[in-house]
Amino acid sequence: MAIAANKLELLQIADAVAREKSIDRQIVLASMEDALQKAARSRYGQETEVRAEINPKTGEVRFSRLLLVVDEIENDAIHITVADARKKNPAARVGDWIAETLPPFDFGRIAAQSAKQVIVQKVREAERDRQYEEFKDRMGEIVNGSVKRVEYGNVVLDLGRGEAIIRRDEMIPRENFRPGDRVRAYVYDVRREQRGPQIFLSRTHPQFMAKLFMQEVPEIYDGVIEVKSVARDPGSRAKIGVISRDSSIDPVGACVGMRGSRVQAVVNELQGEKIDIIPWSADAATFIVNALQPAEVVKVVLDEDSSRIEVVVPDDQLSLAIGRRGQNVRLASQLTGWDIDILTEAEESGRRQKEFVARTQVFMQALDVDEVVGQLLASEGFRSVEEVAFVNPSEIASIEGFDEDTAVEIQTRAKDHLARIEQELDDKRRNLGVADELKEIDGITGQLLVKLGENEVRTVEDLAGCATDDLVGWSERKNAETIRTPGYFEGLEISREDAEAMIMAARVKAGWIEAPAPQSQDAGVDAGAAQG
Numbered sequence: 001m002a003i004a005a006n007k008l009e010l011l012q013i014a015d016a017v018a019r020e021k022s023i024d025r026q027i028v029l030a031s032m033e034d035a036l037q038k039a040a041r042s043r044y045g046q047e048t049e050v051r052a053e054i055n056p057k058t059g060e061v062r063f064s065r066l067l068l069v070v071d072e073i074e075n076d077a078i079h080i081t082v083a084d085a086r087k088k089n090p091a092a093r094v095g096d097w098i099a100e101t102l103p104p105f106d107f108g109r110i111a112a113q114s115a116k117q118v119i120v121q122k123v124r125e126a127e128r129d130r131q132y133e134e135f136k137d138r139m140g141e142i143v144n145g146s147v148k149r150v151e152y153g154n155v156v157l158d159l160g161r162g163e164a165i166i167r168r169d170e171m172i173p174r175e176n177f178r179p180g181d182r183v184r185a186y187v188y189d190v191r192r193e194q195r196g197p198q199i200f201l202s203r204t205h206p207q208f209m210a211k212l213f214m215q216e217v218p219e220i221y222d223g224v225i226e227v228k229s230v231a232r233d234p235g236s237r238a239k240i241g242v243i244s245r246d247s248s249i250d251p252v253g254a255c256v257g258m259r260g261s262r263v264q265a266v267v268n269e270l271q272g273e274k275i276d277i278i279p280w281s282a283d284a285a286t287f288i289v290n291a292l293q294p295a296e297v298v299k300v301v302l303d304e305d306s307s308r309i310e311v312v313v314p315d316d317q318l319s320l321a322i323g324r325r326g327q328n329v330r331l332a333s334q335l336t337g338w339d340i341d342i343l344t345e346a347e348e349s350g351r352r353q354k355e356f357v358a359r360t361q362v363f364m365q366a367l368d369v370d371e372v373v374g375q376l377l378a379s380e381g382f383r384s385v386e387e388v389a390f391v392n393p394s395e396i397a398s399i400e401g402f403d404e405d406t407a408v409e410i411q412t413r414a415k416d417h418l419a420r421i422e423q424e425l426d427d428k429r430r431n432l433g434v435a436d437e438l439k440e441i442d443g444i445t446g447q448l449l450v451k452l453g454e455n456e457v458r459t460v461e462d463l464a465g466c467a468t469d470d471l472v473g474w475s476e477r478k479n480a481e482t483i484r485t486p487g488y489f490e491g492l493e494i495s496r497e498d499a500e501a502m503i504m505a506a507r508v509k510a511g512w513i514e515a516p517a518p519q520s521q522d523a524g525v526d527a528g529a530a531q532g
Contacts (some may be wrong), residue, residue, distance in 0.1 A: 002508060022458065029054050030048055034060060063102040069094050131162040132197035136190045142211045143201070147181045157183055157201065164199035172203050172235040172271050183268065186211060192315045202522055203270075206230035209238055212269055216262045219244075225251045228280040231334035233327055238273055239291060239335045241280035252277045274330075285309070291332035295321035298345060305495060306475070308339045359383065366417045367378070367410060376401065377410075380420050389414035422446050428453075435459045441505045455488045463506040471499040 015025060036052035049066035066082035069092050071100060126215045141470060145157030145164060153168035155177050167184055175367040185201035186208035219225040225244050232238040255277045256263050262274055281287040288309055289297045299312040313321045321342050322329050333340045343351070356378050363374035366385045376399055382388050388396070389411055396407035425446030432453030437460055438444060444452075457463055472494055473487030489499065508515045 010488055026056075036063070051146055063123060065102055066097050069096045075199050082514055091330065092259075098407045128192075128196040131199075132190065132192050134198050135164075135187065135197065139187050139190055140207065140211075141185055141187055142184055142208070142215070144182065144184055147177045147183060149177050149179060150177065152456060157185070159199070162197070164201050165493055166203065170202040170204050172199070172273070174235065175203070184212075186377070204234035204492050206238075207241060209266065209270065209275070212266045213240065213255060216265050217257070219236055219249060219251075219254045224249060225254055229335050229337075231331040232273070233331060235271055237276070237327055237331060238270075239276045239331045241277055241278045241287065241291070243334055245282040250509070252279055268331065278335065284336065288332065288336050288340065291335050292321055292328065292340075293330070295322075299348070305493075306339075307337065308341065309339045310348075312342060312343050312345055312348045318342065318344050321531065363388070367413045369410070369413075373404060376388060391416055423452050432462075433458050436504075438463065438508070441502055442504075443502050447492065449493070451488050457488070460506050462508045463503060464507075464510040466514055468500045470494055471503070472496050 003062040018115040033052045033054055037050050041050055051064050051066060053062045053064075054060070055062075070079045070081065071080060073079040075308045091114065132309055141158055143164070144156075145159040148156045148158040148163065150156070153171075155166040155171065157164045157166065161509075164185075164187070166183070170185075170188075170513060179180065183203075184204050187199065188205050188207075190201045206231065209411060210230050211234060213227060214220045217225065218440075220227060220242075224246050225242055227240060229244055230238065231240075240255075242251040242255055244254070244284075254262075267273060267275060278290045278293065279286075281290065284304075285300045285302060288300060288311065292311065292313075295313055295317045297313055301312075303309065311321070311516040320328070323331075329340050329342055352406050356375075359378040359382070360371065360374040362385065363369060363377045363382070367373070367388070377388060377396075380399055382391075393407040393411060396402060397404045398411055402410075421446045426449075429446060429449040432450065434449050434453040436457060438449060438452070438458075441460075441463070452458070452463065457466060469485075471486065471487045471489050473485050473490055475482050487499075503515075507513045
């Protein structure tokens with residue numbers, strides 16, 4: 001059978017639209033069928049169930065009306081009796097649908113216009129879905145595009161199969177683009193919105209630099225060298241931590257390239273941003289020392305609980321370690337994830353001396369000893385009266401000038417001092433109205449009970465309703481700075497694990513939850529044997 005010209009045209013239009021919008025041909029044909037159905041309803045009545053089918057090979061259009069088989073007709077536009085239905089299909093029963101072929105008809109101007117709007121809308125929706133599905137899988141990649149227009153400092157790029165935007169705050173400072181310029185940027189977000197998919201690009205994102213190195217350094221692309229972390233001050237300076245999985249390949253040298261060719265290509269793309277390439281290390285102290293290059297580091301002291309580190313540098317290296325406007329230490333902090341405090345050797349020595357004097361005074365007052373004895377205890381590394389009270393007496397006796405009787409006397413005084421303090425704390429706890437039963441929870445001392453009472457935690461139920469952050473506080477990073485929110489136990493060196501254990505014990509004691517069943521060692525051995 002020969003295909004009529006208008007039918008052939010229908011298929012040609014569908015093919016052309018599918019190619020132009022980069023969508024599936026079947027979607028275009030389905031949108032045409034929806035449009036024809038809408039036009040047919042305007043002819044036969046809106047309540048009529050009309051179906052239009054386009055033969056994808058011949059372009060022939062067939063219309064049919066669906067009728068519901070019922071016992072009693074209420075609306076003859078959509079219902080058909082069982083008797084009439086069985087004339088068309090002997091097996092028809094109530095609840096079935098019967099298709100009745102409709103004759104072709106000429107579209108009026110209004111119906112044609114309405115059909116056109118349906119097709120345009122459906123094709124636009126399909127195009128938006130295609131764009132979203134394509135670009136949501138490209139998040140984290142670098143894309144190339146040409147500048148289409150600049151609006152209020154925001155740059156709109158033509159990516160060929162979609163538009164994307166680089167907002168003003170995602171561009172490198174002092175960077176200007178004109179229509180037609182070619183731009184590379186990092187896809188950091190793709191959102192499905194009412195007006196279509198929105199593709200957001202960035203040239204200041206830390207991962208933009210990491211991806212640029214991946215393009216320039218084959219070893220990173222192949223996975224031999226891994227970029228562990230990146231910190232940037234866009235347009236000014238950056239630090240990147242790299243590690244090699246192959247001991248024979250130097251990660252820093254590979255990223256620099258012959259005569260600096262590889263790193264220079266990245267620098268040129270980032271408008272001259274200076275880049276420090278840092279060898280990454282699993283040891284936090286080593287990595288932080290590397291990250292503070294080019295400054296030399298004499299000593300580091302880590303506080304893992306609060307992710308803080310003190311770095312001691314020579315007096316003449318302080319300005320180099322901090323950098324202009326604090327840039328070097330700020331980038332090192334971002335790169336490593338640690339808060340870094342920088343001290344000179346003179347400052348550190350002065351602080352040590354101050355701490356030594358303070359501990360000596362504590363021992364003199366608490367133990368009722370003279371300055372020489374207090375200094376001897378402090379110089380031997382004792383940091384608190386508790387350590388003196390509960391350490392093995394032989395350690396105190398081994399101090400030059402002390403004997404066993406002196407050690408026993410010092411420990412007796414230390415324990416008496418602690419008992420007096422504990423009694424004072426217990427009196428204060430009672431005055432604050434803190435219940436006695438809280439003392440039965442493991443790990444809770446008199447000092448902690450007073451802190452709880454001062455924060456209106458007075459019963460087991462009150463403690464059970466606390467969160468771990470309430471007790472030990474929390475830290476969050478905002479604008480490359482760490483903001484610390486103190487907890488009830490701030491300054492008392494209580495770990496998150498200990499605080500969580502106290503809260504769980506309170507919940508068990510309050511009857512909120514059941515105590516976890518103790519796991520015997522034999523059971524653990526049996527389980528391991530069963531797995532084996």
